[in-house]
Amino acid sequence: xxxxxxxxxxxxxxxxxxxxxxxMAALGRxxxxxxxxxxxxxxxxxxxxxxxxxxxxxxxxxxxxxxxGLSIATVLVPGTLAMALFFSIYTNxxxxxxxxxxxxxxxxxRTGEVRDWEILAGGAxxxxxxxxxxxxxxxxxxxxxxxxxxxxxxxLLVLGLVTGSLLLVACAALxxxxxxxxxxxxxxxxxxxxxxxxxxxxxxxxxxxxxAAADISAWLPFxxxxxxxxxxxxxxxxxxxxxxxxxxxxxxxxxxxxxxxRWFRWSPRH
Amino acid sequence: xxxxxxTVGLRRSYRGFDAVRGIDFTVxxxxxxxxxxxxxxxxxxxLEILEGQATPTGxxxxxxxxxxxxxxxxxxxxxxxxxxxxxxxxxxxxxxxxRMWAGCTSGARPADEALALTNLNHRRKVRVKQLSGGExxxxxxxxxxxGRPEVLFLDEPTTGLDAQSRxxxxxxxxELKAQGTTVLLTTHYLEEAEQLADRLAIMHRGxxxxxxxxxxxxxxxxxxxxxxxxxxxxxxxxxxxxPMGVTKHETEGxxxxxxxxxxxxxxxxxxxxxxxxxxxxxALDARSASLEEAFMEIxxxxxxxxxx
Numbered sequence: 188x189x190x191x192x193x194x195x196x197x198x199x200x201x202x203x204x205x206x207x208x209x210x211m212a213a214l215g216r217x218x219x220x221x222x223x224x225x226x227x228x229x230x231x232x233x234x235x236x237x238x239x240x241x242x243x244x245x246x247x248x249x250x251x252x253x254x255x256g257l258s259i260a261t262v263l264v265p266g267t268l269a270m271a272l273f274f275s276i277y278t279n280x281x282x283x284x285x286x287x288x289x290x291x292x293x294x295x296x297r298t299g300e301v302r303d304w305e306i307l308a309g310g311a312x313x314x315x316x317x318x319x320x321x322x323x324x325x326x327x328x329x330x331x332x333x334x335x336x337x338x339x340x341x342x343l344l345v346l347g348l349v350t351g352s353l354l355l356v357a358c359a360a361l362x363x364x365x366x367x368x369x370x371x372x373x374x375x376x377x378x379x380x381x382x383x384x385x386x387x388x389x390x391x392x393x394x395x396x397x398x399a400a401a402d403i404s405a406w407l408p409f410x411x412x413x414x415x416x417x418x419x420x421x422x423x424x425x426x427x428x429x430x431x432x433x434x435x436x437x438x439x440x441x442x443x444x445x446x447x448x449r450w451f452r453w454s455p456r457h
Numbered sequence: 458x459x460x461x462x463x464t465v466g467l468r469r470s471y472r473g474f475d476a477v478r479g480i481d482f483t484v485x486x487x488x489x490x491x492x493x494x495x496x497x498x499x500x501x502x503x504l505e506i507l508e509g510q511a512t513p514t515g516x517x518x519x520x521x522x523x524x525x526x527x528x529x530x531x532x533x534x535x536x537x538x539x540x541x542x543x544x545x546x547x548x549x550x551x552x553x554x555x556r557m558w559a560g561c562t563s564g565a566r567p568a569d570e571a572l573a574l575t576n577l578n579h580r581r582k583v584r585v586k587q588l589s590g591g592e593x594x595x596x597x598x599x600x601x602x603x604g605r606p607e608v609l610f611l612d613e614p615t616t617g618l619d620a621q622s623r624x625x626x627x628x629x630x631x632e633l634k635a636q637g638t639t640v641l642l643t644t645h646y647l648e649e650a651e652q653l654a655d656r657l658a659i660m661h662r663g664x665x666x667x668x669x670x671x672x673x674x675x676x677x678x679x680x681x682x683x684x685x686x687x688x689x690x691x692x693x694x695x696x697x698x699x700p701m702g703v704t705k706h707e708t709e710g711x712x713x714x715x716x717x718x719x720x721x722x723x724x725x726x727x728x729x730x731x732x733x734x735x736x737x738x739x740a741l742d743a744r745s746a747s748l749e750e751a752f753m754e755i756x757x758x759x760x761x762x763x764x765x
Contacts, residue, residue, distance in 0.1 A: 203563060203564055203565075204534065204563045204564075205534075205560070205561055205562055205563045205565075209560055209561075210560060210561045212560065213556070213557050213558075213559070213560020213561050214557065214560070214561065216556075216557065216560070217546065217549055217553060217554075217556075217557035220548075220549060220553060221546055221548050221549065224548045225548070287544075287546070290544040290545075290546070290547065291540075291542060291543055291544025292544045292545060292546055294540065294543060294544065295540060295543035295544055295545065295597075295600075296561070297510065298508060298510065298538035298540060298543070299533060299538070299558065299561050299562060299600075300530075300533045300534055300561055300562060300563060300604075301561040302530075
């Protein structure tokens with residue numbers, strides 16, 4: 188092998204310390220390259236939300252929205268954005284975390300300077316970025332197609348996207364904690380996603396659910412995010428009502444993060 | 458002596474299994490210390506504690522004067538780790554992998570320099586999934602060297618390498634050591650330890666069976682001489698063996714095998730006798746104990762003790 192350079196830089200040269208931002212950026216860049224090379228993940232993330240919007244239009248049209256203050260657009264657009272978050276972030280990241288664990292990448296990364304939360308967050312960056320870009324494209328596209336008005340409270344929409352992204356990253360890591368193999372990752376994301384689609388008002392607003400079901404659905408982890416997304420479009424969330432879903436979404440994120448801290452495995456089970 | 462690594466009464470248990478059962482050793486700055494042992498001896502468990510990947514069940518450990526687990530933010534930028542089995546994203550290229558790691562490493566070398574060190578520059582655009590097992594080991598070593606570590610932990614660094622790559626890796630490790638890098642390596646290859654290590658410890662079932670300089674560990678074992686007597690000579694014609702320093706002897710047909718603690722004296726007296734007696738010793742072989750013999754004997758003795 189070739190002659191080595193000195194083991195340490197000369198004394199006058201300050202060693203450049205890596206920080207959390209640079210470490211996560213490095214991991215994010217690598218993960219972006221992997222995402223672009225994974226056709227299945229890209230198709231799932233890019234095609235399915237738009238497909239869902241088209242297929243759900245008929246269902247939403249058939250709903251009796253009288254007296255709820257909602258329209259087809261204020262149901263369909265936030266629901267589609269939520270689906271984009273789910274497919275790009277949650278579904279994708281469950282597979283990413285499990286695959287990286289299976290191939291011992293997480294184990295190798297943990298021997299370096301990068302901290303545990305940076306590994307998970309850095310790995311999530313491309314998925315979150317993709318989801319947010321997709322949300323912007325879908326929101327603009329659906330607004331035009333449905334001839335809908337612009338969001339009445341855009342800051343709530345932003346809050347919904349941010350809290351939703353955080354929550355889904357944490358939930359993906361938590362789901363990965365209980366997912367043994369890459370094959371089983373194709374199934375283990377389903378329970379949370381199906382319960383959320385059915386119960387958190389993605390395309391079936393909680394306003395049209397019967398009393399008890401609506402009360403229960405309010406406590407589901409993704410329901411506060413939907414309140415923010417839909418409230419961003421309708422603008423009918425009062426000042427006090429705006430804080431409650433933000434806090435609730437952050438609380439659910441904290442619960443999921445605690446679960447990750449407790450149960451996430453960095454090496455495959457033998 | 459500037460101690461860089463120190464363990465005292467180090468223990469590690471997993472679900473009731475004692476992988477490491479109380480070991481003490483120190484490694485000085487610039488020293489290359491080898492941990493040897495059979496599978497399951499506790500080498501990797503020990504290394505994981507030293508690297509700050511796991512906490513000890515008992516005892517204390519210090520790397521660069523700090524607790525490698527609790528103070529890992531301070532220790533990690535100063536160490537390099539090569540795992541026995543560590544993975545990379547298969548769809549990334551070699552260069553992308555190194556760049557990813559460099560972005561996570563303080564004071565990282567340029568990627569090209571790290572790849573040149575491990576002879577992987579010509580494979581920089583190849584995806585990791587297309588690398589051979591040996592090339593992946595070299596990539597792992599390149600990552601371990603990226604931060605110009607003061608202390609290098611190498612777990613089976615040459616497993617899977619061909620003979621030339623192994624020699625190249627030994628040469629590289631030797632150069633790093635010459636530049637002052639402290640190295641702790643585990644290996645199955647006893648020749649590797651003999652070539653590289655200043656000192657070594659042989660682990661067996663979670664304990665250190667013996668430790669010291671390679672020459673000292675080997676010197677504790679007897680040297681061996683073997684030869685065949687010509688057909689016209691009788692075994693009884695051999696001179697008395699004990700006065701020649703022979704501690705043990707056995708015969709098989711016309712083959713004679715001797716053990717001695719003083720190889721030079723025994724060989725000299727044997728050859729002097731043969732010359733005076735006009736005897737030609739066929740297939741004559743005289744050799745000091747090897748590390749492999751020392752290793753096998755220690756393992757066998759400990760197994761016998763434990764079955765008693």
